Amino acid sequence: MNDEMKPRRRKHGRRSPLASVALVLTGLLMTGGAYALFTAATPASASVDLTSTQTIQEGKKLFAANCATCHGLNLAGSDSGPSLIGVGAAAVDFQVGTGRMPLAKDAAQAPDKPPVFNDTQVKQLAGYVASISPGPGIPAASNLTLTGDATKGAELFRINCAMCHNVAGAGGALTEGKYAPNLMETSPSHIYEAMLTGPQNMPVFNDDNITPQEKQDIITALKTQSKSETVGGFALGSLGPVAEGLFIWIFGLGAVVAFTVWLTAKAN
């Protein structure tokens, strides 16, 4: 009886680590696949006249119901939210359009999430905020044609953006829980607006610093990059030494250790 139990238990014990690895891998693949499916870019094509009275009226109602608690009824801000005087339509379109606003909770940084408002509502809010005090406007479609010079754009990106957003646009960590987000899935207009308005801890890159043409070059470079295939094998998120080091430490050294154990173990 006892002798029969022994080999079975050993067999079982040997199988389980592989099974858990397979389980984790399957889980990761499914999560990644689902994420890739659900975050497919939704093109915004609604054309709303930002200056029409109706837009501004609708925007005012939305603002009073959803934003005024923190930003104040007259946009002057409060203890819980900054003033919106002079931020312009571009800032509203970026913050609300990427789902960063309304804020879900007080954290180091507002993350992007599925937007609460549809595109028309976002534009109405933007029109209302811009009507109270002017600021940078939503970029015209002619500035987002993706026909810029990708080579020049990549150079500008490396000089002005890559230190935070990673040379491959994969994003990176900042201090105390803040981070620069991944730019591969960001829409051209949101990239443009972020440069123009400097959301949260990102500095402002106004049109005197990076001209509209140069902004278009940068966006072209990013979009070229997100479409290009990786030729050097697994990119591992293009995160650089951390991801690559972790991979080689776990899988590379893991294989070396496993082979060493097998080499020195006596045969049955």
Add this chain to the structure above:
Amino acid sequence: MANDTNLPGHDGPSDSLVPVSTADPGTAVERSDALRNPGLPPHRLRVTDTDPKKAKTAERVIVALFYVSLVGSIFAMAAYFAFPIKPNDLGSVRLNNVFVGIGLSFALLAIGVAAIHWSKVLMDDHEGIDIRHPVKGDPKTQARAVEIFRQADRESGFNRRVLIRNGMIAAFAALPFPAIFLFRDLGPSAGTPAEAFSHTMWKAGTRLTKDPTGDPIRASDVTIGSVFHVIPEGLNDTEDVLEEKGKAAVLLMRLEPGDLHVSPEKRTWNYDGIVAYSKICTHVGCPVALYEQETHHLLCPCHQSQFDITREAAVIFGPAVRPLPQLPITVDSEGYLVARSDFHEPVGPSFWERRGDYNV
């Protein structure tokens, strides 16, 4: 084989112990509890030794592994032709690398695994001991060696013609020294390295220009919250662009003037809240450019040093020990930002000749 207890150095008296028979009985220590040589564990038979069926299976596995290797080699050759590298098509390089690599990996790995498996389960596995032979030669060999050395000395005159010998030693000793002069040429062509480290291209009146275009920057272009990556005017026309840029690169930021805590002697170094700091980290020289416009902290990506721009780039975290050197700036008659002078201390990490009294 020799797996009995008859190993040298264990049963007989060792050098450090006085033999019991010759010692004074009063002080002799007999190590009756000395560790005995336990010998080798009994030889354990493998399943392949006892069960011919298992041995046959193992044999098949090993043969199969060698065939896997064979298939891998053929696969690699086939893949080389099936996925040719086309000019200007990086995707074809990837396919070629992946499939040739998979073939070669299996070809090599399978040989290794098969060889080890063969030796572990089928080859004879009896334990054996090779006794180490003494290192010291016998007196005859030693005497012969000494004789050879003496003869060589006699015939060459190495110790007789001292002048020649010392001349040779001097010649060899001097040989490495030209390298110093050769390697010195890797450093700056004019002045000592310390002088080169101590100065940058910036001087009074040099315009601040945008990296990489070299377009000058007006003070009015720099809105609050902006960051400009700055190079000195004319950098792109110099001979050593990268060397000069590595020292002169500057980060330009505009804060609310009220947010800046300025020490009295640096009162004129900023222009209406516009400040310029060296981009070269004082720790080991990485470019510090991760500026958070809400906290006004600058983060170095290499070792997480943090500098507080509101307090003259004081170090608030990380391994850096000195603040980033500040470039004194003002505007010229046309409204463009210009340097008031060079940095007042060497930029970047410490070096041997760096004076201790520069700043901190």
